[in-house]
Amino acid sequence: MRTEINHIVRTPLYWLVLIAGIGARTVFAYLDFKHRLDSYWTLSDEYWSRLGSITVAFLILLVLIHRFSVDYENNTYPVIASTAYxxxxxxxERLAAGCLMAILGVVILTIANIGITLTIGRCFITPTDWLYGFASHTIVVIVGAVGYFLVSAFVCDTISNHPASMCICGLPLGISYFINIGIIEEFDLFWFIRYGFFTELLRGRWISSLPAFWGIWYPVMIVGVFILSIYRRKERKLL
Amino acid sequence: MKLVFENISKLYGDFPALSGINLSLENGVYGLLGPNGAGKTTLMRIMTDLLKPSTGRVLLDGKDIALLGADFRRRLGYLPQDFGFYPNYTAEQYLLYIARLKGLTGFEAKKQTGALLEMVGLYEKRNQKMKGLSGGQRQRVGIAQALLGDPDILVLDEPTAGLDPEERIRFRGIISNLSRQKTVLLSTHIVSDLEAVANEIIFLKKGHVLTVQKPHDLLRELDGMVWTVSVPSENERGFTEKYPCSNIMHDGEMSVMRILSKQKPHNAAAPERPNMEDLYLYHFG
Known part of the structure; x- marks a missing residue:
């Protein structure tokens, strides 16, 4: 697993996405401090709601799941699959490494957000209730990041096509950002898209609309896509 | 060690890529010869457990390789026909990665990687990225990765493609040295490579094994059948349409042809010693 983690760490795009996300956060924090000082800490607490979740999604889709199609793209799978391990x-190992690096990305973004907020806000410590709230959001984001990575990785492994996987997994996530929860109804298509593909979790929020239903849906989705991935691997003699 | 192909067939839809292949391989170098589409790569993929046969099985010392799984692959070294690589890995990094996947410890991986890069003449290029290496150099990295872990079974699909003559001679030396305690299956269109290293040659045509024999036994079958004929160039076509021709050289207004014929094809025809190209033409021409 160390080899797989090393590979991701040595991938420049991993750090580029994080730096881009942190850079954008810095700009927004500065603008918030300058023009919306009253709600500066609230806006910082809502970091995961937009910029943070988008950064994590890009990290997963652009970088972390690519390991699952790279052997087909480079035609290395005959050599790889003919080895003992x-x-x-x-x-x-690739799944575990991807999960760990997704969590690491979230942790880095968390530390960066706190650091940027303190620096631009010219403070030394955060308000206690703010820190508690932000930490609890971050835990939800970690859960969402791991789940989103797993599903996306299974999809990428099944179809062995990175661009297509990005579209399949990115589209529902992307669309969900434009859905207004105030006007959707339960079991509506847009309700399903909004809550059914990790968006709320990546935004640091547990799902409030029928949580029991989603408590069944998410494990079923993860296990279902995993089984599909295993089935395809067995067909291709990669397991 | 004995590798047995037991009634192997492979169908792609209705197309039979392989039919009723029965082979027994022990230590030594086996050359796999056949035209494009004969089923060589399919056979090799089945042998490396990358492809499931439609019928039959491959046994290693009596055990099905599909059931042996990682235990079989631990003893296997494979160089596929279109050798792929990670472009941004250096030659050394790539070999170290494969070594770890083969189960070598960090120390052994480093040791064998250095030794193999030296063996294939790429030690000075070990820190160069794979995308920066020439085709022949990448092929040599491919040969090196197949040899990692000192496998008992080597499956090499067109290993000398892209290699210059000096590199091909070096490769032959490597294979000859390794063949004593290993089973090597080598597929190539460069028949002279097989003549130099193969203990036995397997002829494959349209998914069937035509024959399995030692090279000199195969060549002996062509004794008295290979001729050199020198005729005016305007008469060349008459000969090439009538007889299989393995080589034509133009010398002024004369054409010097090397042809296969059971009877003497021309008064001035001179008998020649058969070579592997004549053999290939005889079976597949």
Whole structure:
């Protein structure tokens, strides 16, 4: 697994996405401090609601899931799959490494947001209730990031096509940002898109609309896509 | 060690890529010869457990390789026909990665990587990215990765493609040295490579094994059938339409042809010793 983690760490795009996200956050924090000082801490607490979740999504889709199609793109899979550990062990190592690096990305963004907020806000410590609220949002984001990574990785592994996987997994997430929860009804298509593809979790919020339903949906989705991935691997003799 | 192909067939839809292949391989170098589309790569992929046969199985010392799984792959080194690589890895990084996937410890991986890069003449290029290497150099990295872990079974699909003559001679030396305790299956269109290293040659045509014999036994079958004929160039076509021709050289207004014929094709025809190209033409021409 260390090799897989090293590979991601040495991928410049991983750090580029994080730096871009942190850079954007810096600009927004400055503008918030300058023009919306009254709600500066509230806006900082809502970091995951837009910019943070988008950064994490890009990190997962652009960088982390690519490991699951790279062997087909580079035609290295015959060599890899003919080694002792190039099938099952490598698959699970890549999943584990991706999960860890998704969590690391969230942690880095968390630390960056706190640091930027303090620096631009010219403070030394955060308000206690703010820190508690932000930490609890971050835990939800970690859960969402891991789940979103797993589903996206399974999809990418199944179809062995990175651009297509980005579209399949990115589209519902992207659309969900434009859905106004105030006007959607339960079991509506847009309700399903809004809540059913990790958007709320990546935005640091547990799902408030029928949580029991989503408590079943998410494990079923993850397990279902995992089984599909395993089935395709067995067909391709990669397991 | 014995590798047995037991009634192997492979269908792609209705197309039979392989039919009823029965082979037994022990230590030594086996050359796999056949025209494009004969089923060589399919056979190799089945042998490396990358492709499931439609019928039959491959047994290693009596055990099905599909069931052996990682235990079989631990003893396997494979160079595919279109050798792929990670462009941004250096040659050394790539070999170290493959070494770890083969189960080598960090120390062993480093040791064998250095030794193999030296063996294939790429030690000075070890820190160069794969995308910066020439085709022949990448092929040599491919040969090196197949040899990592000192596998008992080597499956090499067109290993000398893109190599210059000096590199091909070096490769032959490597294979000859390794063949004593290993089973090597080598597929190539460069028949002279097989003549130099193969203990036995497997002829594959349209998914069937035509014959499996030692090179000199195969060549002996062509004794008295290979001729050199020198005729005016305007008569060349008459000969090439009538006889299989393995080489034509133009010398002024004369055409010097190397042809296959059971009877003497021309009064001035001179008998020649058959070579592997004549053999290939005889079976597949």
């Amino acid at each position: 190039g099938r099952k062990k490598l698959y699970f």
